[in-house]
Amino acid sequence: xxxxxxxxxxxxxxxxxxxxxxxxxxxxxxxxxxxxxxxxxxxxxxxxxxxxxxxxxxxxxxxxxxxxxxxxxxxxxxxxxxxxxxxxxxxxxxxxxxxxxxxxxxxxxxxxxxxxxxxxxxxxxxxxxxxxxxxxxxxxxxxxxxx
Amino acid sequence: xxxxxxxxxxxxxxxxxxxxxxxxxxxxxxxxxxxxxxxxxxxxxxxxxxxxxxxxxxxxxxxxxxxxxxxxxxxxxxxxxxxxxxxxxxxxxxxxxxxxxxxxxxxxxxxxxxxxxxxxxxxxxxxxxxxxxxxxxxxxxxxxxxx
DNA sequence: CAGGATCCCATCGGATACTG
DNA sequence: CAGTATCCGATGGGATCCTG
Numbered sequence: 001x002x003x004x005x006x007x008x009x010x011x012x013x014x015x016x017x018x019x020x021x022x023x024x025x026x027x028x029x030x031x032x033x034x035x036x037x038x039x040x041x042x043x044x045x046x047x048x049x050x051x052x053x054x055x056x057x058x059x060x061x062x063x064x065x066x067x068x069x070x071x072x073x074x075x076x077x078x079x080x081x082x083x084x085x086x087x088x089x090x091x092x093x094x095x096x097x098x099x100x101x102x103x104x105x106x107x108x109x110x111x112x113x114x115x116x117x118x119x120x121x122x123x124x125x126x127x128x129x130x131x132x133x134x135x136x137x138x139x140x141x142x143x144x145x146x147x
Numbered sequence: 148x149x150x151x152x153x154x155x156x157x158x159x160x161x162x163x164x165x166x167x168x169x170x171x172x173x174x175x176x177x178x179x180x181x182x183x184x185x186x187x188x189x190x191x192x193x194x195x196x197x198x199x200x201x202x203x204x205x206x207x208x209x210x211x212x213x214x215x216x217x218x219x220x221x222x223x224x225x226x227x228x229x230x231x232x233x234x235x236x237x238x239x240x241x242x243x244x245x246x247x248x249x250x251x252x253x254x255x256x257x258x259x260x261x262x263x264x265x266x267x268x269x270x271x272x273x274x275x276x277x278x279x280x281x282x283x284x285x286x287x288x289x290x291x292x293x294x
Numbered sequence: 295c296a297g298g299a300t301c302c303c304a305t306c307g308g309a310t311a312c313t314g
Numbered sequence: 315c316a317g318t319a320t321c322c323g324a325t326g327g328g329a330t331c332c333t334g
Binding site for chain 1: 175176177178179180183184185189193226227228229230250253254257258260261262264265266268269271272274275276279280
Binding site: 054069071072091095 | 295296297298
């Protein structure tokens with residue numbers, strides 16, 4: 001079917017109509033990515049999704065050995081954006097608890113979507129990379145099986 | 148209710164059970180973010196979601212004036228990951244077309260999810276930031292209406 | 295314990311300039 | 315047109331030291 005049809009611009013199957021209406025507009029996608037695209041924010045959200053955590057608890061729970069500096073910065077930004085709530089108990093030693101706000105919790109669905117996609121396509125991506133890197137290494141395009 | 152109950156760890160409402168099973172594991176979320184979290188990848192995907200594009204077309208369509216250098220780097224990485232297909236027509240001047248692969252198209256749903264969340268919560272985030280910044284500016288915490 | 299202040303390096307990304 | 319190569323400033327993020 002469709003042999004020589006004119007509208008071949010979009011040979012796409014379904015498509016969710018994608019995002020933008022106005023071209024040259026960033027549609028808001030950057031907004032989220034600027035917030036979660038950094039090295040640690042997602043981990044904080046994921047960990048806090050399980051419940052309230054203290055500073056040290058967070059630091060220990062997050063994979064990759066986050067420095068206290070980065071944890072502070074990350075958690076502050078999330079707090080500023082209203083995604084994380086911070087409660088200080090003026091005790092000695094001090095105790096500070098972090099938890100997701102309602103809006104913060106709404107992020108977890110989104111994070112799950114990201115993770116699901118990633119896990120589903122990880123093998124394919126790895127294969128593609130391997131093929132690409134192999135092609136970049138070997139000189140000839142054809143399987144010449146050299147001498 | 149729950150006055151002194153022990154299992155107060157998760158006062159959460161619903162939650163999609165979130166992502167990780169194994170703690171200290173990055174669950175794959177980083178994978179996607181390392182791929183889309185950079186400055187331009189999402190724009191390329193969004194633009195290519197509408198159909199095939201040539202290099203210059205892409206560059207012009209993407210908001211924010213991407214440099215040819217970054218467009219090349221971005222598009223190459225996407226190609227290496229198997230998200231974008233590149234077709235070269237050895238003409239003079241050269242013509243190169245880019246399009247999403249099937250896997251690339253599967254990204255659009257995910258991008259839409261991101262955009263939807265962003266647009267939905269943008270006002271709340273802006274308000275939170277405004278409040279935060281205001282609190283950071285004024286010295287006293289209470290509405291003392293100073294002298 | 296929580297986190298502010300510094301120092302310092304690695305990477306990202308922009309601006310040309312040059313080629314096939 | 316579609317890149318590649320270089321230079322270079324801005325930013326991200328780690329390590330360390332210090333305080334309430």
